[in-house]
Amino acid sequence: MNIIVCIKQVPDTTEVKINPETNTLVREGVPSVVNPFDENAVEAALKLKEKHGGKVTVITMGPPQASEALKTTIAMGVDEVYLISDRAFAGSDTWATSYTLSQAIKKIGDYNLILCGKQAIDGDTAQVGPGIAEWLNIPQVTFAVKLEVEGNKAKVERMLEEVNEVVECPLPAVITVVKQINEPRMPSLKGMMRAKKAEIKTLNAQDIEGDPKNMGLNGSPTQVVKIFSPPPKGGGEMLTGEPSEIVDNLIAKIKERKIG
Amino acid sequence: MLDYQLTEEQTMIRDLARKVAIEKALPKRAEWDETGEFPWEAMKAFSEADLCGLYIPEDLGGMGQSVFNFCLATEEISRICGGVGVTFAASALGSTPILLFGTDEQKKKYMPEIAAGKKLAAFGLTEASAGSDAAGLETTAKKEGDYYIVNGTKQWITNGGEADVYTLIAITDKKKGARGASAFIVEKGTPGFTFGKKENKMGIRCSATRELVFQDCKIHKDQLLGKEGMGFIVAMKTLDLTRPGIGAQAVGIAQGALDEAIKYAKERVQFGKPIITLQAIQHILADMSTQVEAARALVYGVARMIDAGAKDYTVCASQAKLFASDTAMKVTIDAIQVLGGYGYMKEYPVEKMARDAKITQIYEGTNQIQRNQIGLGLIKESAKKK
Numbered sequence: 289m290n291i292i293v294c295i296k297q298v299p300d301t302t303e304v305k306i307n308p309e310t311n312t313l314v315r316e317g318v319p320s321v322v323n324p325f326d327e328n329a330v331e332a333a334l335k336l337k338e339k340h341g342g343k344v345t346v347i348t349m350g351p352p353q354a355s356e357a358l359k360t361t362i363a364m365g366v367d368e369v370y371l372i373s374d375r376a377f378a379g380s381d382t383w384a385t386s387y388t389l390s391q392a393i394k395k396i397g398d399y400n401l402i403l404c405g406k407q408a409i410d411g412d413t414a415q416v417g418p419g420i421a422e423w424l425n426i427p428q429v430t431f432a433v434k435l436e437v438e439g440n441k442a443k444v445e446r447m448l449e450e451v452n453e454v455v456e457c458p459l460p461a462v463i464t465v466v467k468q469i470n471e472p473r474m475p476s477l478k479g480m481m482r483a484k485k486a487e488i489k490t491l492n493a494q495d496i497e498g499d500p501k502n503m504g505l506n507g508s509p510t511q512v513v514k515i516f517s518p519p520p521k522g523g524g525e526m527l528t529g530e531p532s533e534i535v536d537n538l539i540a541k542i543k544e545r546k547i548g
Numbered sequence: 549m550l551d552y553q554l555t556e557e558q559t560m561i562r563d564l565a566r567k568v569a570i571e572k573a574l575p576k577r578a579e580w581d582e583t584g585e586f587p588w589e590a591m592k593a594f595s596e597a598d599l600c601g602l603y604i605p606e607d608l609g610g611m612g613q614s615v616f617n618f619c620l621a622t623e624e625i626s627r628i629c630g631g632v633g634v635t636f637a638a639s640a641l642g643s644t645p646i647l648l649f650g651t652d653e654q655k656k657k658y659m660p661e662i663a664a665g666k667k668l669a670a671f672g673l674t675e676a677s678a679g680s681d682a683a684g685l686e687t688t689a690k691k692e693g694d695y696y697i698v699n700g701t702k703q704w705i706t707n708g709g710e711a712d713v714y715t716l717i718a719i720t721d722k723k724k725g726a727r728g729a730s731a732f733i734v735e736k737g738t739p740g741f742t743f744g745k746k747e748n749k750m751g752i753r754c755s756a757t758r759e760l761v762f763q764d765c766k767i768h769k770d771q772l773l774g775k776e777g778m779g780f781i782v783a784m785k786t787l788d789l790t791r792p793g794i795g796a797q798a799v800g801i802a803q804g805a806l807d808e809a810i811k812y813a814k815e816r817v818q819f820g821k822p823i824i825t826l827q828a829i830q831h832i833l834a835d836m837s838t839q840v841e842a843a844r845a846l847v848y849g850v851a852r853m854i855d856a857g858a859k860d861y862t863v864c865a866s867q868a869k870l871f872a873s874d875t876a877m878k879v880t881i882d883a884i885q886v887l888g889g890y891g892y893m894k895e896y897p898v899e900k901m902a903r904d905a906k907i908t909q910i911y912e913g914t915n916q917i918q919r920n921q922i923g924l925g926l927i928k929e930s931a932k933k934k
Contacts, residue, residue, distance in 0.1 A: 473596060474564075474567065474568055474571070474593060474596060474597050475564065475597070476596060476597050476598045477560065477561060477564055477597060477598035477599060477611060478598045478611075479598075480560050480564065481557065481560070484556070484560075
């Protein structure tokens with residue numbers, strides 16, 4: 289069973305800072321990591337491989353430094369990685385990104401299953417996984433919390449807001465996973481050494497035979513007009529002083545607002 | 549911290565051991581200390597991270613037989629939890645006799661699974677009446693045909709009950725004195741081999757410390773390590789080689805206490821400012837960090853000396869174990885002092901670190917025995933100069 293996992297390199301922070309002038313993410317001083325949900329997808333792929341055999345291939349689209357994210361997955365134990373990188377991809381929205389990844393997947397070929405994290409923690413769109421399925425014209429199942437493969441079928445438990453739903457779909461398919469599906473494994477020493485020596489294969493726009501109409505900024509039907517941090521929800525007030533003062537102060541405020 | 553010029557691989561080992569210890573042992577150490585639960589969860593993670601075979605050659609499934617690399621990992625694990633650290637290190641102690649004296653068949657049979665962390669090993673030397681005086685051993689192995697019949701009880705054996713592979717020192721010929729002991733490999737589950745109670749200890753409480761009980765236990769002669777009569781040589785060579793590991797445990801525990809003391813001193817405000825700004829506290833921290841660094845330099849120095857192929861390192865190994873463990877005891881107690889009343893409470897980890905540190909002055913040769921070794925070495929050396 290051959291599995292392709294799509295990952296994204298994201299800033300290692302829960303507080304993404306935006307440069308108000310350029311409308312882009314501030315990356316300086318913020319280390320990069322593999323998108324956490326994508327690590328769950330890699331773990332799910334490795335578990336399926338342990339059970340059914342086959343091969344796990346990880347791909348990412350990004351600048352050359354995204355190869356570090358690929359190396360992290362080599363250290364976890366994946367078999368093969370590809371960096372999908374070209375200046376022509378710059379400025380891609382989710383349409384262009386999912387197109388580019390689907391072209392790379394076609395080029396790599398020979399897959400039974402494609403796994404993605406449910407969304408990236410920076411953009412939070414959750415659109416690329418489903419987009420890939422559409423471009424490849426294969427079934428998609430999102431928010432998987434349980435995943436079993438039998439023969440040519442996948443049985444997936446989807447985590448929805450109120451209930452969980454169990455669905456079955458034929459393979460190949462794109463399945464996106466939530467973090468509750470597993471706990472990603474630690475890197476191993478042998479894996480880290482393999483990653484250190486690994487040469488990262490790169491596929492560019494020509495290699496994937498991409499149509500320029502669907503790639504990069506020009507191939508993106510959506511454009512970012514403005515990025516801003518929404519104002520935080522009603523900032524709390526910190527009370528300081530001796531504990532007894534704080535308590536008096538707090539009670540006065542509660543009375544003032546007629547809560548108590 | 550001194551720059552020890554670690555290679556890329558060594559930095560990787562150190563960082564990985566730190567990462568696994570922080571993720572797997574840190575959240576559980578207080579609970580494990582309280583309940584004495586064996587840290588299988590952490591050990592499984594070390595196994596998956598390929599950290600269990602650092603001292604084992606690659607052709608036996610390990611990562612390349614390095615005392616230094618093993619010390620790096622042991623230090624980082626002990627920095628988080630001394631109990632997990634000794635569990636990790638005791639498997640090396642238990643399997644080193646096989647590495648040093650095993651036949652090819654014995655090595656191939658046992659080492660790959662130990663290197664992979666699938667099985668733990670334990671070393672059975674100490675008995676109720678034979679601690680520092682190992683010559684007082686009473687466990688006997690009597691040869692009958694192709695078998696040895698073992699009778700006796702080993703005491704305070706680390707990883708006892710949890711390990712699958714045990715190396716055992718027993719008397720095969722009482723009349724021959726020091727040449728009358730032999731070493732054996734015994735597998736868990738061998739008929740006649742059972743375990744006594746789990747000890748309730750002051751520190752390293754999550755590590756398993758139990759009796760090994762042998763009652764007419766039949767061990768095939770193929771399980772003999774080295775030749776008959778080599779038991780004490782096996783034990784002494786093993787302890788020489790693993791002594792830097794105890795030093796690394798002690799350095800780790802001491803570093804962990806220093807980490808906590810600095811963290812607390814920065815946060816704790818008295819007299820209107822963080823106490824780390826007070827010279828009284830700075831001087832305690834300065835002494836602690838100097839002592840930890842000196843201990844680390846000594847441990848790393850001897851570990852590198854062994855890896856470089858030195859033959860005679862008994863004195864240096866004893867010095868490293870002695871100094872590092874005395875440092876761990878002093879530094880952990882100092883850390884409690886920096887934390888004051890909070891340090892004395894179980895909500896903070898430093899009192900546990902002090903309890904964990906104490907054993908490093910006692911096991912694998914008390915520090916008094918180490919001083920004997922060093923003294924003996926000094927006499928030998930001065931005799932050579934004449």
